[in-house]
Amino acid sequence: LKAVLKNAIEMNSNFEKLPRFYLIDHRKEGENCPENRKQVEKNHAGGTTKFVIRLSDVNTPVNN
Incomplete structure (x- = not known):
């Protein structure tokens, strides 16, 4: 979680620059x-x- 927050801060919360796997546009x-x-x-x-x-028998949280 720290890495995700650090990355968001470094990108100045510009969602277009964040990695695709952050699911910003896929949170439905x-x-x-x-x-x-x-x-x-x-x-x-x-x-x-x-x-x-x-991914398996366990729910894996993703960025929300």
């Missing part, structure tokens, strides 16, 4: 990840919403 349930074409799922936990891609 049912869309596909541009990197691996897996379906993005919405996950609510601890009062926050996360967007995840099921």
Whole structure:
């Protein structure tokens, strides 16, 4: 998470310069990840919403 935040600060929050795998434009349930074409799922936990891609049996959080 620190690396993601550092990268966003360095890019001056210009989303066009951020890597594709950050899913900035793909944070809708049912869309596909541009990197691996897996379906993005919405996950609510601890009062926050996360967007995840099921890579195996475990949900892996992605940038939101």
